[in-house]
Amino acid sequence: DSGVTQTPKHLITATGQRVTLRCSPRSGDLSVYWYQQSLDQGLQFLIQYYNGEERAKGNILERFSAQQFPDLHSELNLSSLELGDSALYFCASSVAQAYNSPLHFGNGTRLTVT
C-alpha cells in the first residue's frame, strides 16, 4: 500500500459530461501529481501542486483543471468529455523538494467515456 488514495476506482460516463477524480496523498507529502495513462502509452504528466499552489503544468487540456485543498487532497476535474479521454488517471505524491525521493502512486482511476 503506497498510502496514496484515489477515488473512485472506476468511472463510466458519457461524452460531454464532467467528472471529478479525487486524490489523498501520503501523510506528510506536500506535492501531488496527476498523470494520464492511455492504452499502450506511458504516463503523461498533467499537473503538479505543491502545498496548495500549482507548481508545474504538463500536457493538460484546457477542458481539464485541478486544485489542491488546504488539507492537501487534490481533485482533477475533466469536462466536456470525449472518447479519447478514456484512460487510467494516476495521482502520485512525494516529499516536498526532495529530488531523489520517488513518487508514490495511487491505484488509479479508470475512466471510460462512452
Place this chain on the structure above:
Amino acid sequence: AQTVTQSQPEMSVQEAETVTLSCTYDTSESDYYLFWYKQPPSRQMILVIRQEAYKQQNATENRFSVNFQKAAKSFSLKISDSQLGDAAMYFCAYRSGRRTQGGSEKLVFGKGTKLTVNP
C-alpha cells in the same frame, strides 16, 4: 525538454534466467535522477530502483540492478533469477535535479517495456 526512450516494447525471459531492459534519455543537465517503476496487471505503479546521476556506482536492489552509463545517457535494468511475479510493464523515468525557480520534481516516463516471464 527531457525525453526518455525505451526501445523494446516487449521482452520475454525464461524463469530463473536474466533479462536486461534498455532505457536511454536525452538531457543537457548534469544533475538528475533516474528511476525504474514496475506496473503489474494490478496496474499499481511500484518503484523498483533509483539512481542518482552524481553516483558512479550502479544501484542494486536484491535481484534488480542497473547499468548506468552517464556519457551514453543509458540506464538499463537487469533482472536476475527472473520470477513469474516479475511479469509486468516496466517504465524508466527521469527527474531533473536542478533546482530552478518554479522547478518541478515531476517524473518524465518512457513508454514502457512489457516483460513476460515464461515458466
